[in-house]
Amino acid sequence: MAIEVSGLVRKYGxxxxxxxxxxxxxxxxxxxxxxxxxxxxxxxxxxxxxxxPLDAGRVTYDGQDVTDSPARQRGVGFVFxxxxxxxxxxxxxxxxxxxxVRKRPDAEVQARVAELLDLVQLGGFAKRxxxxxxxxxxxxxxxxxxxxxxxxxxxxxxxxxxxxxxxxKDLRRWLRSLHDRIRTTCLFVTHxxxxxxxxxxxxxxxxxxxxEQDGSPREVWxxxxxxxxxxxxxxxxxxxxxxxxxxxxxxGGLGWSxxxxxPAVAEGPAVLGVRHRDLSVRQKAQAAESDWLATVExxxxxxxxxxxxxxxxxxxxxxxxxxxxELDELDLRPGDAAALHVRHGYVYGA
Amino acid sequence: xxxxxxxxxxxxxxxILTAALILGLLIAAPMAMVVGQAFSAGLGxxxxxxxxxxxxxxxxxxxxxAAIAVPVNTLGGVAAAWxxxxxxxxxxxxxxxxxxxxxxxxxxxxxxxxxxxxGSQGWWGSWLQEQDIHIxxxxxxxxxxxxxxxxxMVAREVLPLxxxxxxxxxxxxxxxxxxxxxxxxxxVFPRMRWAVLYGVLLTGARALGEFGAVSVVSGHIRxxxxxxxxxxxxxYAEYHSQQAFAASxxxxxxxxxxxxxxxxxxxxLPQGAPRGH
Numbered sequence: 012m013a014i015e016v017s018g019l020v021r022k023y024g025x026x027x028x029x030x031x032x033x034x035x036x037x038x039x040x041x042x043x044x045x046x047x048x049x050x051x052x053x054x055x056x057x058x059x060x061x062x063x064p065l066d067a068g069r070v071t072y073d074g075q076d077v078t079d080s081p082a083r084q085r086g087v088g089f090v091f092x093x094x095x096x097x098x099x100x101x102x103x104x105x106x107x108x109x110x111x112v113r114k115r116p117d118a119e120v121q122a123r124v125a126e127l128l129d130l131v132q133l134g135g136f137a138k139r140x141x142x143x144x145x146x147x148x149x150x151x152x153x154x155x156x157x158x159x160x161x162x163x164x165x166x167x168x169x170x171x172x173x174x175x176x177x178x179x180k181d182l183r184r185w186l187r188s189l190h191d192r193i194r195t196t197c198l199f200v201t202h203x204x205x206x207x208x209x210x211x212x213x214x215x216x217x218x219x220x221x222x223e224q225d226g227s228p229r230e231v232w233x234x235x236x237x238x239x240x241x242x243x244x245x246x247x248x249x250x251x252x253x254x255x256x257x258x259x260x261x262x263g264g265l266g267w268s269x270x271x272x273x274p275a276v277a278e279g280p281a282v283l284g285v286r287h288r289d290l291s292v293r294q295k296a297q298a299a300e301s302d303w304l305a306t307v308e309x310x311x312x313x314x315x316x317x318x319x320x321x322x323x324x325x326x327x328x329x330x331x332x333x334x335x336x337e338l339d340e341l342d343l344r345p346g347d348a349a350a351l352h353v354r355h356g357y358v359y360g361a
Numbered sequence: 362x363x364x365x366x367x368x369x370x371x372x373x374x375x376x377i378l379t380a381a382l383i384l385g386l387l388i389a390a391p392m393a394m395v396v397g398q399a400f401s402a403g404l405g406x407x408x409x410x411x412x413x414x415x416x417x418x419x420x421x422x423x424x425x426x427a428a429i430a431v432p433v434n435t436l437g438g439v440a441a442a443w444x445x446x447x448x449x450x451x452x453x454x455x456x457x458x459x460x461x462x463x464x465x466x467x468x469x470x471x472x473x474x475x476x477x478x479x480g481s482q483g484w485w486g487s488w489l490q491e492q493d494i495h496i497x498x499x500x501x502x503x504x505x506x507x508x509x510x511x512x513x514m515v516a517r518e519v520l521p522l523x524x525x526x527x528x529x530x531x532x533x534x535x536x537x538x539x540x541x542x543x544x545x546x547x548x549v550f551p552r553m554r555w556a557v558l559y560g561v562l563l564t565g566a567r568a569l570g571e572f573g574a575v576s577v578v579s580g581h582i583r584x585x586x587x588x589x590x591x592x593x594x595x596x597y598a599e600y601h602s603q604q605a606f607a608a609s610x611x612x613x614x615x616x617x618x619x620x621x622x623x624x625x626x627x628x629x630l631p632q633g634a635p636r637g638h
């Protein structure tokens with residue numbers, strides 16, 4: 012089912028949780044709503060489901076206006092962050108709930124629930140109660156339960172955030188393969204960019220109740236539209252300075268005249284963003300003229316990746332990420348002088 | 362091993378002895394006294410006292426009042442708790458505070474409140490007199506006073522539970538197509554039932570035992586407006602100690618029964634989910 016929202020506004024007191032949000036989702040798409048907490052992404056999801064009253068705007072399903080129709084008539088499947096299972100019912104009855112309230116014949120309920128429990132790989136768990144399941148199992152019950160009424164759209168609110176890292180990864184891949192099979196339109200909210208990029212066909216980035224960027228994971232990663240998006244995606248150094256005819260100029264003679272990857276920027280105050288992995292490190296002896304000189308302050312390793320903290324002459328601290336093998340060849344230690352080269356940079360008007 | 366918890370620690374011994382002494386002196390001994398006095402004329406004497414015409418009438422009136430207070434305040438309490446927990450409205454804090462008022466105000470003051478409203482000098486007194494409606498010094502007054510003092514008990518048990526549970530589970534049921542009735546009976550009520558039962562128990566126990574507020578509005582008309590606690594006081598004041606204690610033993614029994622059920626319920630309160638199997 013295709014979903015379209017236009018001009019959604021939702022205020023909590025004076026503070027707008029949604030500040031004029033418009034978005035179109037095609038049938039069968041898997042879309043991630045990405046943003047920090049309080050950016051409006053969960054409010055949008057709840058508004059689409061009919062769980063959130065709106066101050067302005069329309070919601071349509073397949074072109075049909077559903078703004079004023081109650082949640083129970085919208086036919087959506089909703090998965091909550093903390094599962095929201097019915098603790099007083101066993102797994103079978105949890106999954107059967109949507110069919111029971113529709114008074115479906117018992118034989119049909121039995122068959123459908125068995126099928127759904129197989130789908131979420133919980134065939135043997137029908138008689139268990141939610142508090143006897145692990146977090147990952149609970150979330151799969153919640154998914155099966157949401158799918159029972161054959162919803163036209165599946166909405167998931169931070170579905171994996173309460174789970175351990177490993178379970179989260181497994182469940183994420185499993186959801187992707189499930190979506191490839193059932194092809195139900197699917198929107199999920201997350202504050203984890205890795206999750207959004209791995210799972211979604213399309214990523215919509217939220218900031219202060221508005222959509223900051225909307226595009227494919229690759230597009231959003233390679234062409235962050237604003238400094239906020241770049242920063243939110245993480246692992247980036249941000250330096251404030253001025254964009255002039257010769258390129259970006261920072262304090263203390265720092266300059267970068269490369270071609271920015273982001274949108275074109277006018278002259279004036281500007282922020283330079285350099286991802287940790289786009290900052291090359293070499294020994295001071297091999298420094299090119301445009302390189303920045305810095306002192307290695309700290310080296311941290313996360314297995315095969317090494318992170319260097321580097322202090323610039325203007326006392327600004329930068330982070331560079333290199334493979335640890337590369338670092339061994341460079342033979343740099345804390346206290347050593349190094350030269351930095353910006354391979355790719357993003358410049359945004361400030 | 363913690364030295365503090367060691368039974369050989371002199372302070373621990375002192376604390377245990379003090380606690381035992383207080384419990385014994387203030388609770389166990391009086392309870393034993395009540396039961397001892399109740400049976401001081403033998404089983405037959407006890408039976409005669411509790412089946413005395415006036416005692417039975419008082420017992421029936423107390424049961425009637427409890428039978429009114431429990432369902433009314435259960436329905437009202439569940440509705441109020443739901444309203445406060447799930448809706449944001451102006452004056453929500455005020456309503457929550459008002460709900461606690463009957464617990465914080467002295468029962469005598471609560472009784473006087475009704476005298477102020479319904480007494481012959483009261484706000485509605487003359488109008489009621491013209492209509493020949495008797496509230497004060499009659500069963501309606503007693504019922505109203507009891508309703509007032511037991512008002513918060515169910516709501517006070519259910520409200521924190523609803524607040525702790527949050528509304529996601531209910532929203533989940535709504536998105537799955539549950540209508541209002543299904544939502545209440547399949548989801549909301551089963552999840553709060555132990556808290557409701559606990560509140561019912563507290564309401565019933567208080568309704569049976571309420572003295573202060575009822576004493577003010579009852580007028581102490583023997584065999585007419587005497588509840589069991591009021592009747593016990595009259596018996597005692599008239600030096601019918603054995604009868605007074607025999608009647609008291611009924612209230613003690615009711616209290617013990619409530620305590621046992623409460624203990625059994627307390628274990629189920631936090632979750633409301635059946636465990637195991």
